[in-house]
Amino acid sequence: MIQKYLEQANELDSSDVLKKYRDKFFTSGENLIYLDGNSLGRLPVETIRLMEQAVKHQWGERLIRSWNENWINLPERTASKIAQIVGARDDEIFVGDSTSINLYKLVFGVLKTSQNKSQILTDNLNFPSDHYILQGIVENHFPNYEIIIAKSNDNISIETNQLVELINEKTALLTLSHAAYKSSFLYDMKKITKAAQEKGAIVLWDLSHSAGVVPIKLKECNADLAIGCTYKYLNGGPGAPAFLYIRKDLQEKLINPIWGWFGDQRPFEFNLEYKHADSINKFGVGTPNILSLAAIEPGLNIIIEAGIENIRKKSIDETNFLIELIKQFLLPIDFSISSPLKSDLRGSHISIKHDEAFRISKAMIAPKNNGIKIIPDFRPPNNIRLGIAPLYTSFKDIFNSIIRIREIVETGEYKLYPRAKEDLVT
Numbered sequence: 001m002i003q004k005y006l007e008q009a010n011e012l013d014s015s016d017v018l019k020k021y022r023d024k025f026f027t028s029g030e031n032l033i034y035l036d037g038n039s040l041g042r043l044p045v046e047t048i049r050l051m052e053q054a055v056k057h058q059w060g061e062r063l064i065r066s067w068n069e070n071w072i073n074l075p076e077r078t079a080s081k082i083a084q085i086v087g088a089r090d091d092e093i094f095v096g097d098s099t100s101i102n103l104y105k106l107v108f109g110v111l112k113t114s115q116n117k118s119q120i121l122t123d124n125l126n127f128p129s130d131h132y133i134l135q136g137i138v139e140n141h142f143p144n145y146e147i148i149i150a151k152s153n154d155n156i157s158i159e160t161n162q163l164v165e166l167i168n169e170k171t172a173l174l175t176l177s178h179a180a181y182k183s184s185f186l187y188d189m190k191k192i193t194k195a196a197q198e199k200g201a202i203v204l205w206d207l208s209h210s211a212g213v214v215p216i217k218l219k220e221c222n223a224d225l226a227i228g229c230t231y232k233y234l235n236g237g238p239g240a241p242a243f244l245y246i247r248k249d250l251q252e253k254l255i256n257p258i259w260g261w262f263g264d265q266r267p268f269e270f271n272l273e274y275k276h277a278d279s280i281n282k283f284g285v286g287t288p289n290i291l292s293l294a295a296i297e298p299g300l301n302i303i304i305e306a307g308i309e310n311i312r313k314k315s316i317d318e319t320n321f322l323i324e325l326i327k328q329f330l331l332p333i334d335f336s337i338s339s340p341l342k343s344d345l346r347g348s349h350i351s352i353k354h355d356e357a358f359r360i361s362k363a364m365i366a367p368k369n370n371g372i373k374i375i376p377d378f379r380p381p382n383n384i385r386l387g388i389a390p391l392y393t394s395f396k397d398i399f400n401s402i403i404r405i406r407e408i409v410e411t412g413e414y415k416l417y418p419r420a421k422e423d424l425v426t
């Protein structure tokens with residue numbers, strides 16, 4: 001049985017049309033399987049060269065001259081590549097700030113310009129920071145608003161109808177993650193957007209867990225607003241600037257609550273009165289984070305070259321293979337699957353559950369014997385997320401990981417690890 005799956009993994013790897021991309025990412029000598037590309041993508045080899053250039057040459061040698069020589073157009077160049085990946089127009093994407101801050105700007109902008117509305121709708125599968133941003137805006141600026149939270153029955157997915165039925169004439173905004181961070185549930189962007197718009201609500205999608213691995217068609221879905229990270233499947237580096245999307249016809253209406261010089265029409269005229277830019281740049285605030293912005297480009301180039309449809313196809317094949325192995329080897333030892341089983345209903349990570357998930361994840365990351373190291377991530381109370389990044393995760397990685405997890409449980413190896421959480425970042 002095991003042999004059959006190993007052979008299958010090897011066959012799938014040898015016929016993989018994306019296999020050459022694995023070498024475009026840096027790996028150290030460590031024998032490591034990395035299943036956390038949905039949290040922090042791997043480092044593209046090209047980024048190392050580019051960073052050396054940006055730090056030593058552009059910053060070190062050219063100093064402030066680099067603004068005109070290299071940096072001033074960098075945000076727009078990066079935005080145009082992200083636009084390609086998420087199916088938007090170049091002038092609908094702004095790159096900068098963090099996902100949380102971009103969410104703040106957009107939600108504030110919507111509430112400020114909505115009339116006779118008093119509700120924001122989201123669900124309990126959405127990311128905590130997204131909830132916090134909503135709570136802070138309501139508490140501090142819009143106390144007449146109420147946040148309605150739709151509840152998933154199984155903590156995995158939620159029906160489109162359940163969401164749509166909660167939208168009424170008081171709903172200003174519906175905001176959801178496109179792929180849920182814990183379960184990987186993938187929402188039907190087109191259907192939900194259309195239904196919400198018909199009921200007069202604006203829809204904001206958080207693309208953090210889908211950008212770079214799921215084909216996103218903002219234009220085709222007539223999406224209103226979106227935000228997303230660049231450090232997950234886009235491989236932009238830790239804390240790399242996020243992006244924000246506003247459909248062209250909404251840009252004039254929405255206001256940015258934070259008025260800074262990079263949102264001004266002519267920042268370098270140094271006028272003392274703010275006049276917002278007449279473009280997506282209105283959503284800029286301060287000086288772009290040039291070094292981490294520069295680090296995004298190589299990852300985007302790889303995705304554009306590999307093709308998002310090819311990436312999605314491999315992601316589906318790999319998550320299907322992963323689920324088959326989980327069913328075969330892990331369900332009998334008290335694991336359960338907390339992601340959708342149908343591939344069109346999920347993104348590219350699979351969440352599994354076990355009462356001892358925390359200690360099992362510790363044994364995966366830091367084996368005490370000579371076992372292979374695997375980095376997944378743990379999400380409380382008892383989820384292990386296995387992130388599949390098709391550009392560098394192989395079928396063999398998936399096979400080896402499942403066999404190793406089984407070993408950790410069957411030998412009781414996880415019992416060598418303390419129950420208490422000691423690391424700040426899991």
Ligand SMILES: *Cc1c(COP(=O)(O)O)cnc(C)c1O
Pocket residue numbers: 098099100101127129130177181206208209229242
């Ligand atoms: C990762 C993630 C974020 C992170 O936001 P930051 O501001 O970059 O910390 C936000 N939303 C979702 C859905 C995420 O998955």
